[in-house]
Amino acid sequence: MSRIAAKFAALKAEGRGALVTYLQGFDPDRETSLALLRGLPEAGADLLEVGVPFTDPMADGPSIQRAAQRALKVGATLPGVLELVRAFRAGDGTTPVILMGYYNPILAYGVDRFCTDAAAAGVDGLIVVDVPPEEAGEIEPQARAAGLDLIRLVAPTTDDARLPRVLAATSGFVYYVSITGITGTRSATAASLEEAVPRIRKHTDLPIAIGFGIRTPQQAGEAARLADGAVVGTALVDTLAASLDEEGRARPETVGLVLEQVRALAGAVRGR
Amino acid sequence: MNKPLPNSYRQGPDSQGRFGQFGGRFVAETLMPLILEVEQAYEAAKRDPSFDAEWRRLLTHYVGRPSPLWFAERLTAHLRANSAREDLGAKVYFKRDELNHTGAHKINAVLGQILLAKRMGKTRIIAETGAGQHGVATATVCALFDLPCTVFMGATDVERQQPNVFRMKLLGAEVMPVTSGAATLKDAMNEALRYWVANVEDTYYCIGTVAGPHPYPVMVRDFQSVIGEEAKQQMMAAEGRLPDSLVAAIGGGSNAMGLFYPFLDDADVRMYGVEAAGHGVETEQHAASLTKGRPGVLHGNRTYLLQDAHGQITEAHSISAGLDYPGVGPEHSWLHELGRVQYVSATDDEALAAFQLCSKLEGIIPALEPAHALAHVIRMAPQLPRDEIVLMNLCGRGDKDIFTVAKHLGVEM
Numbered sequence: 001m002s003r004i005a006a007k008f009a010a011l012k013a014e015g016r017g018a019l020v021t022y023l024q025g026f027d028p029d030r031e032t033s034l035a036l037l038r039g040l041p042e043a044g045a046d047l048l049e050v051g052v053p054f055t056d057p058m059a060d061g062p063s064i065q066r067a068a069q070r071a072l073k074v075g076a077t078l079p080g081v082l083e084l085v086r087a088f089r090a091g092d093g094t095t096p097v098i099l100m101g102y103y104n105p106i107l108a109y110g111v112d113r114f115c116t117d118a119a120a121a122g123v124d125g126l127i128v129v130d131v132p133p134e135e136a137g138e139i140e141p142q143a144r145a146a147g148l149d150l151i152r153l154v155a156p157t158t159d160d161a162r163l164p165r166v167l168a169a170t171s172g173f174v175y176y177v178s179i180t181g182i183t184g185t186r187s188a189t190a191a192s193l194e195e196a197v198p199r200i201r202k203h204t205d206l207p208i209a210i211g212f213g214i215r216t217p218q219q220a221g222e223a224a225r226l227a228d229g230a231v232v233g234t235a236l237v238d239t240l241a242a243s244l245d246e247e248g249r250a251r252p253e254t255v256g257l258v259l260e261q262v263r264a265l266a267g268a269v270r271g272r
Numbered sequence: 273m274n275k276p277l278p279n280s281y282r283q284g285p286d287s288q289g290r291f292g293q294f295g296g297r298f299v300a301e302t303l304m305p306l307i308l309e310v311e312q313a314y315e316a317a318k319r320d321p322s323f324d325a326e327w328r329r330l331l332t333h334y335v336g337r338p339s340p341l342w343f344a345e346r347l348t349a350h351l352r353a354n355s356a357r358e359d360l361g362a363k364v365y366f367k368r369d370e371l372n373h374t375g376a377h378k379i380n381a382v383l384g385q386i387l388l389a390k391r392m393g394k395t396r397i398i399a400e401t402g403a404g405q406h407g408v409a410t411a412t413v414c415a416l417f418d419l420p421c422t423v424f425m426g427a428t429d430v431e432r433q434q435p436n437v438f439r440m441k442l443l444g445a446e447v448m449p450v451t452s453g454a455a456t457l458k459d460a461m462n463e464a465l466r467y468w469v470a471n472v473e474d475t476y477y478c479i480g481t482v483a484g485p486h487p488y489p490v491m492v493r494d495f496q497s498v499i500g501e502e503a504k505q506q507m508m509a510a511e512g513r514l515p516d517s518l519v520a521a522i523g524g525g526s527n528a529m530g531l532f533y534p535f536l537d538d539a540d541v542r543m544y545g546v547e548a549a550g551h552g553v554e555t556e557q558h559a560a561s562l563t564k565g566r567p568g569v570l571h572g573n574r575t576y577l578l579q580d581a582h583g584q585i586t587e588a589h590s591i592s593a594g595l596d597y598p599g600v601g602p603e604h605s606w607l608h609e610l611g612r613v614q615y616v617s618a619t620d621d622e623a624l625a626a627f628q629l630c631s632k633l634e635g636i637i638p639a640l641e642p643a644h645a646l647a648h649v650i651r652m653a654p655q656l657p658r659d660e661i662v663l664m665n666l667c668g669r670g671d672k673d674i675f676t677v678a679k680h681l682g683v684e685m
Contacts, residue, residue, distance in 0.1 A: 055453065055585045056570060058465045059300040065452050077582040103298060103569045108583025130298040130569065134288065155302035157472055162305060180302055181470035 003096040003124045004149055004172045007046055008207040008228060017224030019044055019269045020209050021262060022100065022233030024051035024067040025084050026076035027240065032250040033071075036240075036258055037088040041095045043259040044266020047209075048088075049127070049231065052081050052101030059129045061184040063234045066241065070248050078105040078114070082121045089122030098151060098172075100127040103138070111139050115146035125149035125172045133169040140169065153177050154200060156192070163203050173207040174200060176227065178214075184234025187213035190222055197227050217268030224269040232265055281536035281612055284603065289486020289573075292609065294602035297485040298569045302469045307572075310476075311487040313392045318494075323387060330383050331498065334416070335373045337380075339499075341506035342366045342666075346633040348653070355654035362656035364649055365515065366666040367503045367531065370638065376668035377499060377527045378409040382478060384495035386413045389476035396475045397421045400464040402429055402457035402523070403593035404436025405639075405668060406480030411445035421445040424464040426456040429593055436672055454587050457597050461571050481524025482601030485572030489601050496530025503663060504534055515663040517542045517652070521645040522615065523559070523595035525604045527667035532613060542614070545604060546648045548590035549617035559588035561600045562608050562615040575602040591620035591676065592640035594668070618647035624680055626650055627670065639668030640676065 001009070011018050021040055026033050040048055053071035057064060078101075085097055099118060106114050106128065118126070126148055131138055133152065143150045149172025157180055158166055167174065176196060178188035188196075193210060200208055210223040211231030223230035239261050243254040284291040289311075297307055317323040331337040344364045352361030369377040382399075389397060397419050401407030407423040414421035423440055427449040430437055440447050448467075453459035461484075468477045482489045482496070507515055518535060520528035522545040535541045550558035558564065561576045568577040570585055578586045578598035588598040607613040618626075626646035631637045638646060645664050653662050670677070678685050 054583075056458065056462050058462045058571070059302070059469065061466075062452070069453075072584065077584075079582070104577075104579065104585070105583035107568055108579065108581065129300050130572070132297065132299060132301055132304045134297050134304065153301040155300075155305075157302050157305045159305060166301065177302060179470075180472050182466045185470065 002147070002149060002172070003094060004047065007096050008173065011046060016270055017227060018046040018209065018229035019220065019224065019266050020047040020049060020211070020229050020231040021045040021236060022049040022051060022231060023236055023240070024053055024064065024071050025081040026053060026071035026074055027067040027237070028070045028244055028248055028250050029074045030080070030084060032254055034084055034087055035255045037084070038091060039255060039259045040262060041092060043262040045262055047096045047098065047229070049098045049100045049233070050081060050085060052078055052099055052105055054102040054105060057102060059182055061182040061234060063184050063237045063241065067237050078109050082117055085123055086121040096124040097122060098125040098127060099123050101129065103128050103130050106139070111142050115142040115148055119146040119148055123148060125151050127151045127153070127175060129153070133166050136169050151175050156180050156196065160199070163200065167204045167206070170206060173209050173229065174204060175231065176200060176208055176210045177212045178210050179212050181212065183212050185213070187215065187219060193223065193226050217264045220265045221268035221271070230269060236261060281607070282533065284606065285486060285490050289490070291603045291606035293567070294575050294605040295486055295489055295573050297572060298574065299485045299572045300469065302472065303465070306472050307485050309392065313388055314487050314491050317388055317391055323391070327384050327387055331380065335379055335383070336371060337498065338502040338506070339368045339371050341503060341510060342368050343510070344634050347630065350633055351650065351653045352658070359658050360654060360656065361658050362516070362653045362660040362662045364653055365507070365661065365663045367499060367663060369499055369527065369665060369667045370636070370669035374409045374412050375671065376405045376409065376639065377496060377530060378406045378480060379412065380498055380530070381492045381495035381526065382406070382409040382413045385476070385478045385491070386417055386419070389478070390417065392476065394474060394476035395419065396471065397478055398424065398464050398467055398475055399478045399480060400424045400457065400460040401480065402460070402596055403672060404429070404433045404440065405594060405672070407445070407447070408436055408439050408443070410478050411440040411443035414445060415443045422448055422467070424448050424450050424460040424467065426454070426460045427451045428455040429457065432676070433593060433672065456587070457593070458585065465571070481526040482529045482603060483524045483571060483573060483575065483599060489573065489603055492526050493529045493533055493603060496526050497533045499527065499530040499665060500532060500534035503531060507663065511661060514538055514541055516540070516660040517544065517662045519544045519546065519645045519649050519662060520665040521595065521641045521667065522547050522600060522604060523597050523641065524599070525601040527665050529601060529603060531665045536612065543612065544648055544652070545613050545615045546644045547615060547617040548592055548595035548644055549619040550589040550591070552619055553617055557589040558617070559590040559595050559597060560617045561598060562604065563617050567605065570599055573602045575599050575605045576608070591623060591680065592644065594639070594641045595644065616648055618644040622647035624677065627677060636666065637670035638666055639670045640673045641668055642666045
């Protein structure tokens with residue numbers, strides 16, 4: 001069983017949903033990024049999404065755009081992010097790691113070699129934002145051969161006619177983008193989520209995680225109860241960004257501040 | 273899927289929006305249903321004679337089409353005088369799309385797209401713009417159709433293209449300066465896509481070139497093909513035969529695609545796309561995606577891109593804001609790999625020289641974009657036999673560029 005499947009199964013047995021965190025790799029530098037990844041599971045993150053920096057993140061809001069610019073400024077690359085995951089994996093054999101990013105850096109790396117190397121580094125799943133099911137042939141066979149889950153986004157605009165096609169192309173879990181918009185710009189209402197989650201459930205047995213616009217412990221708790229997981233990204237990136245010095249460098253308290261916020265989110269997801 | 277199409281260069285794209293390996297639909301799921309809706313609406317509109325009739329009525333009475341075909345007699349004589357032998361120096365013609373309302377070819381495709389948006393029931397229009405020509409064309413048509421219009425423009429470009437910013441505002445459009453990334457055309461396109469994702473219900477994104485996710489490259493090409501179709505007829509009337517060479521500037525490549533497409537299967541017609549070489553293709557400061565880039569995925573399509581070894585997109589540079597883009601339309605990438613079109617380049621300095629020569633010899637101040645095409649004509653025509661014909665797309669007028677050119681020539685205005 002993959003780490004992702006094992007994690008969701010264990011949480012189901014525990015009777016709660018997952019807290020999925022998103023941070024951009026190398027934001028604001030490699031060492032801080034690694035310290036954050038190492039601290040996240042203990043702070044209560046169940047699955048880790050690691051953003052791969054890209055110059056043109058067209059589905060991301062200003063916070064994550066700036067995170068990418070900070071990371072690129074310190075020399076982040078896709079090989080560098082894989083090395084970061086390898087370093088994390090050396091000390092943690094169970095927490096699932098999902099790389100989230102855009103297709104061009106993967107193309108530049110070489111799709112075949114990337115999938116092999118990512119799996120070897122300890123990556124469990126991929127979210128490639130700009131490869132929709134229509135273009136699945138680009139990366140699906142290679143990801144499957146390497147044992148990587150290909151997690152797809154389902155959006156409010158994904159209608160019932162299209163939903164089965166998107167879900168058929170998904171493995172690991174379903175990432176429900178709860179708003180029509182870019183990351184971190186607004187939040188879905190509980191009512192719209194209560195309608196959306198059963199709509200997806202009708203078509204799949206995969207776990208469903210809700211993301212884009214979840215900021216507070218209360219929202220995370222609600223989403224994790226309604227679905228199988230809550231993804232929090234921008235709110236953590238904002239905390240990280242606010243902790244940096246004038247030159248955008250980490251301060252001694254940066255890691256602690258982000259992990260403290262993760263603890264609060266994890267508490268809400270655990271119903272505490 | 274990747275093999276060349278037999279017998280014709282005019283069959284692309286396939287049902288997946290691919291020209292060979294190029295093109296496609298690389299967008300986030302939130303946009304995907306909308307892209308499919310645009311495709312369906314466009315397919316339906318193409319089959320509706322009333323759609324075509326309305327578009328052509330507007331082209332005739334609002335834009336002023338057909339644009340003239342002009343024999344550039346003084347330029348031809350000048351280039352002949354510069355040729356090495358008496359039997360050299362091809363005859364140069366201009367397709368004068370700079371005479372269109374709003375001063376460039378952009379309005380051809382904008383009219384088509386806004387008519388489509390109306391058919392789709394969309395009530396807001398957004399667009400990206402670099403130099404401001406596509407923004408002005410979109411703002412113009414939105415004024416005509418009483419549609420609210422938001423134009424995304426890099427903050428750097430807002431600064432260097434103030435006259436066009438003011439024009440757009442006069443026309444009632446809202447201009448949104450984009451500060452993300454390098455604050456130029458590529459970032460304006462990112463921001464327009466982001467805005468669209470958040471406003472999919474009522475908004476239509478009017479893309480300015482033959483790039484973006486399918487169906488935009490084919491749709492914009494189809495609308496712009498009016499240029500080549502007219503030119504073909506006009507050339508037959510003027511010379512009784514087709515031209516030997518076509519020349520057009522390439523940023524995203526919409527004016528070139530519009531001129532080339534109707535001629536692609538005329539095997540004897542050679543074609544040259546002229547990219548912006550900026551300070552020179554051997555420097556870091558250029559916008560020559562086909563000459564110096566390699567295939568990648570950006571803004572919804574696979575195409576040649578300027579990028580580093582790790583797939584990060586690098587900044588383009590050109591004196592012409594309209595060519596200042598690190599990608600190119602996917603059909604050009606395909607034609608490049610097939611060798612059907614030759615892609616060459618011209619530097620800032622060559623374009624500046626052509627800009628001035630055209631003004632003095634023909635009494636036509638060209639935009640800096642076609643000045644790149646003209647720079648190649650100036651290199652090429654003196655080498656060609658005297659009985660050959662070169663047709664260049666003069667796709668925009670230079671009013672917008674006089675401040676930039678003055679600055680480069682050291683003239684205080």
